[in-house]
Amino acid sequence: MSNRYPERVQNFATLHEIEHITKQHDQSVLYTATVQARMEMEAEANNGAIRQLVQDYVDITGLEPEELNYITFMKQNGISFDYVEKVKEVIGSYSPTSKTN
Numbered sequence: 001m002s003n004r005y006p007e008r009v010q011n012f013a014t015l016h017e018i019e020h021i022t023k024q025h026d027q028s029v030l031y032t033a034t035v036q037a038r039m040e041m042e043a044e045a046n047n048g049a050i051r052q053l054v055q056d057y058v059d060i061t062g063l064e065p066e067e068l069n070y071i072t073f074m075k076q077n078g079i080s081f082d083y084v085e086k087v088k089e090v091i092g093s094y095s096p097t098s099k100t101n
């Protein structure tokens with residue numbers, strides 16, 4: 001079971017781009033307007049990507065979020081350690097009901 005996970009790994013950078021496309025498609029003007037707006041949109045895309053990866057990780061490994069080792073998780077998903085606080089936050093607030101969101 002545990003060795004199935006790496007085959008299913010989704011790329012963080014790809015999910016990040018998908019977040020921009022699916023959730024921010026009507027905000028392209030805003031993106032180039034100000035540095036602040038761009039940074040917020042980047043953060044949103046990162047958060048969305050991390051949430052999806054946590055969801056996948058829990059689904060595939062069968063681990064509870066509190067059993068999840070965030071360092072292993074980040075390495076397996078190619079997530080920069082710049083985002084470690086965000087990863088911890090997403091794991092800490094994870095609930096299965098957020099799946100449909």
Ligand SMILES: [Zn+2]
Pocket residue numbers: 016017020041042045
């Ligand atoms: Zn981006």
